[in-house]
Amino acid sequence: MKSTLSSLALMSLALFPALGAAQAKAFNPLDSFARSIASPSYVEGEVLVKLKAGVRLPARGVQALFPGMDVVLEEQILTAAMRTVGEQTGVLLLRTTRPVPEMIELLKADPRVEVAEPNFIVETQQANDPHYLNGNLWGVYGRETTPQNIYGVGAAQAWNNGFTGQGNVIVGVIDEGILATHEDLQGQVWVNPFEPVDGIDNDGNGFVDDNLGWDFYNNDRTTYDDTGDNHGTHVAGTIGAKGNNGIGVAGVSWGVRMIPVKFLQNSGSTANAIKSFDYLTDLKTRHGLNIVASNNSWGGGGFSQTLKDAITRCEQVNILTVCAAGNNGRNTDTQPFYPSCYDNVSIVSVASITSTGSRSSFSNYGAVTVDIGAPGSGVWSTVPGTGNTSAYASYNGTSMAAPHVTGVLALIAATDPGYRGLKLKGALLRRGTPTTTLSGITQTGDRTNGALR
Ligand SMILES: [Ca+2]
Ligand SMILES: [Ca+2]
Ligand SMILES: [Ca+2]
Ligand SMILES: [Ca+2]
Incomplete structure (x- = not known):
């Protein structure tokens, strides 16, 4: 155990300097503020x-x-x-x-x-705080778990009660790519059963051999390209890394299957975001797939009607849109952040909290525009290591908070096929735990609670 932890720490330290140079500017709150408000x-x-x-x-x-x-x-x-x-x-x-x-x-x-x-150009919402490395999965702990952390989403408590998310539930991960061969993600990534890899678009959706989702950034079928797909791989691990296998981390839902929809490589565009949402809408319509939500740990740019329209098309087929509230540390009621601030009822906007229950300093908030809080500081999850090996790292950001919510939605959805669309969102919001630090700065004043019993 000790050697595992120290090797994990080394891997993360090795990864972050490479990240720092490329992302330091992108994630500077003042810089983001200027671009979002004055000149997106x-x-x-x-x-x-x-x-x-x-x-x-x-x-x-x-x-x-x-x-x-x-x-x-x-x-x-x-x-x-x-x-x-x-x-x-x-x-x-x-x-x-x-x-x-x-x-x-x-x-x-x-x-x-x-x-x-x-x-618009949008960006991932992982904070640039590479020094926050602590090596524990506090985000999935609960009041009655060992170790305990009352500010986690309590997923570990749900697992103890037999709710591990088994139930054919699918979510879309609209992000960078996902390393599907990661030791702790194998079998967790959705495989399109209607699309054998044979050079033909068998399911007629316009994408040839999209058996592991689609890469709208490069417009190709490979939804994992290289270690630059670390953010997407990290988000996926929080939602649904394999649990109870003696390896690495455990996602909030062990039974969920995730569709990689890649449109980011650090940043991405509105045009490709539209195609990403529509890809999920069409998969659900075309095949009757049980897609209940998409996770969106990214944002930026200004209001886009055409992107909002794509989210509405998801809404019409009961796919919830879980959004990171953004990392600008600002009130988005007065200074909106997109996509989290579109007024679609199907959006769940997620702020970040720390392991001691305060709002993460980088997290956006808003009594009208932000729904709920979830763990986003010091979150350990899966990442690609050098040579596309299986590694783990701790990241911070509302990017890390949103997938905790997406995972809890998958847990709840697996308990009852009646929980879909707005009923599923309602079940999530009803379960929340009142939290002083979120009171008055989020719509519910709650943090996410997935301690199903
Ligand atoms: Ca196809
Ligand atoms: Ca094919
Ligand atoms: Ca690719
Ligand atoms: Ca595991």
Whole structure:
């Protein structure tokens, strides 16, 4: 045990310096604040456009639609999920050489345009605090567990009572990729039973050989690429690493299966986030899969109507959208953070708490816009080690709080097929434990409680 812990610590220390350089700037709260409020970052030269109902894209392309405007069609995003709800044109990703704000103003002035907005850049919500290494899984402990921590979600108590999440429940992990061959994740990642790897799109969803989800960042079938997929692998381990196998960590739900939907490599874009949500909506519709929620440990950029629309399509098929509240340490009632602050009823916005029950200093909060708290400081989970080996590390962030909630949702969903959609969200919120430090700064004033009995 001792050697395991020290090797774990070494692995994390080895990983963090590499992370630090790339992420220090991205996660600086002031920096994030400036970009989210004053000038959200977006992909230069790209604009997302939704045409009004009934306006079609002419066969001759966008130049025929917008003659004289400096735009070319980079991509027409018309997903299966959009077609299902009667969309005919979808979302147009346009390329321009003009400044994005200027082009948006021009497009908005066109009466045929319903939405014109930037293709925002969003980021993972893991805090940049590499020194918080403590080696214990306090986030899953409860009042009656050994070791005990009353501020954990109490999953260990649920396991003791026989609730380990068995029950064919699936969640989507919209994030970086997941190392599915990690020793503590093997068998926990969903495999598409309708999609043999044979060079053919057997299930007709538009993605060839998407047997382990899809990579929208690189637009390919490999949902794990390299050790840069550490954030997604960490999030997955918190939701559903294999429990009681004598190895590594234990996720909140041991029985859940996770669909990797990769659209981030440290950062990602609105356009690819839309495709990620729609991918899950369509999988559920197409195959009747028991997808109950997606985990979204990322955010940034400004309000996007087209992204909100994709979340609404998830909502319409009873997929909850669990969102990290964000790591800016601010009140998102007055300074919103997306996607957690969209007003969709299917969103569960999660703040981070520490092992002593206070709000993590980096965590956003909001009496209206944040629902509940969950462990997000000093969270140990699975990560890829050098050479794509199985390693473990402690991370901090609302990125780590959201997957505790997603895991608890999976635990609850496994107990009763009636708990889906808003009923599932209601069951989660009803179970919460009143917490002084969250009172008045979250909608429930509660921390997450998954101590099922
Ligand atoms: Ca397919
Ligand atoms: Ca195939
Ligand atoms: Ca890939
Ligand atoms: Ca384990």
